[in-house]
Amino acid sequence: MNSQYRKSLPGTALDYFDTRAAVDAIQPGAYDKLPYTSRVLAENLVRRCDPATLTASLNQFIERRRDLDFPWFPARVVCHDILGQTALVDLAGLRDAIADQGGDPALVNPVVPTQLIVDHSLAVEAGGFDPDAFDKNRAIEDRRNEDRFHFINWTKKAFKNVDVIPPGNGIMHQINLEKMSPVVQVRDGVAFADTCVGTDSHTPMVDALGVISVGVGGLEAESVMLGRASWMRLPDITGVELTGRLRPGITSTDMVLALTQFLRRERVVGAYLEFFGEGANALTIGDRATISNMTPEYGATAAMFYIDQQTIDYLRLTGREDEQVKLVEQFAKHTGLWADSLTSAEYERVLSFDLSSVARSLAGPSNPHALLPTAELAARGISGVVENQPGKMPDGAVIIAAITSCTNTSNPRNMIA
Structure with missing residues (x-):
């Protein structure tokens, strides 16, 4: 662990590494323009990398360059x-x-x-x-x-x-x-x-909690x-602005299937996505986790959400210690990882998706991008009024299946539905 830029974290007995100071020392005001992913990875460098290579590595984030490998030391x-x-x-x-x-x-x-x-x-x-x-x-x-x-x-x-x-x-x-x-x-x-x-x-x-977590x-x-660094180059960090809100009766499964179709079309393979905007702010952690869980289905590496009040409420809901919840909020707000601190973040590419456009649909499991709107089931001959015909279930029949997909486990509403 390095010593430069180590400072006291206000309101606690702990220290932290002042990544903003390290980045702004190279280019004043640069930290405020960094995406969430860059801020977290930059802190990892300030805390752990060889001091002789720190400036060159941080320049990769500041100048959006991809000509140098830098180390990442995951916490667990x-x-x-x-x-x-x-x-x-x-x-x-x-x-x-x-x-x-x-x-x-x-x-x-x-x-x-x-x-x-x-x-x-x-x-x-x-x-x-x-x-x-x-x-x-x-x-x-x-x-x-x-x-x-x-x-x-x-x-x-x-x-x-x-x-x-x-x-x-x-x-x-x-x-x-x-x-x-x-x-x-x-x-x-x-x-x-x-x-x-x-x-x-x-x-x-777990990217839904603002934790960089990759498979x-x-x-x-x-x-x-064994303590070795995972070496990487600056990934393609793409902003995804979510606008609007889900309509009543639309589940997070409907939402994530529509998003998967959209993101596959936009070719985000290997990217680190960061979801933001009014739509993202209104989503519960359960709904955010449904989106993040589907990362491999749309080909990205990570699907990040900022830390905000939804995060804090979820940590309390799931029984985290009060001191830990307080620390998360203090740390995020002081180090620029809180949602309000990221309004000035700049992305090389920004996509936009309207949550209010999501309709109820069927898809998958092998083709989650091939949506079939439920409104079209009758027109396509998949559903309709059936009165006791051999081999067909009557209109209104309910099928209950054991769904093992981990995409649903984050969301009690989905599990019950």
């Missing part, structure tokens, strides 16, 4: 049991090798806090009509994965910096959003923005676990 790693277990097996093997050479195997641990969430091995064998379905399915899961779960439980005790969430607690992205992300980290007396990499393509779901492969996650 989130893994599901399949890829996370593989990484920990590698570390266990490294321990064996150290022991064979006469060293202390207990010294081999992840350097970066690692959260392993067991959620990728449950299969629905007993239907929801069975009142004991959950217990039966969990028992089958434990029996089929006995050896794997034994190893995972061992890692929880054997390794430092590893936190294991056992099976039966939910989907990793839901847990990351509701429990695991502090939004603002505190380490060695310093407060800084939470960031993470995860071994699943839908890891960006990576197992090898890259393992490298980050």
Whole structure:
């Protein structure tokens, strides 16, 4: 950790790194023009990168250049049991090798806090009509994965910096959003923005909280676990202005399917999207998380929302400690990560989408961009009045399906609907 630009964070006993001072020292007034993503990544550099390369790296953000790689040190790693277990097996093997050479195997641990969430091995064998379905399915899961779960439980005790969430607690992205992300980290007396990499393509779901969180492969996650930087160049940071509001009866699924169609058409592959505007301000964190979760479906790398009062309300709703919630608000407002501080942010490209234009529709799962408006179902012969015809369900029939998509888990309204 560096020492230059380290200052006291007003209203707390903590320090922070004054990224605004570092950026404006190079070009006065430049910090106010930076997008949210650039501000977070720039703070990471001011705090962690080699001081000899700091100015050159910050210039990439200020001048919107892409001719230099710079390091990013994610604050934590989130893994599901399949890829996370593989990484920990590698570390266990490294321990064996150290022991064979006469060293202390207990010294081999992840350097970066690692959260392993067991959620990728449950299969629905007993239907929801069975009142004991959950217990039966969990028992089958434990029996089929006995050896794997034994190893995972061992890692929880054997390794430092590893936190294991056992099976039966939910989907990793839901847990990351509701429990695991502090939004603002505190380490060695310093407060800084939470960031993470995860071994699943839908890891960006927690971008809804203003946390840069991207999906990576197992090898890259393992490298980050061991404290190595993830090297990158300035990404394409695209602003997406959301105008209007969703009409009554329109779900966040309708919204995200329409947005996916729009963003695929606009070709945002690999981009870091930042959603802002009156429409974004009015969306709940649950609705924002639905948009962020679908990041891989429209091909982007991240789908960020600014920190604002909706974020604070959500942290309280999900049981975060009062002191932590207060810290998030103080830190965001003081460091320019609060929504009101980003009205002057400049983007190389800005898209606009009107939420009031969203209609109820069907789509997917393999083609989420191919929308089918429900208003056209009868005209296309998909629906209509059916009176007890063999092989067809009568008009008004209701089908209840087990939807396992993590896109819905952020949103209780969606789950119930």
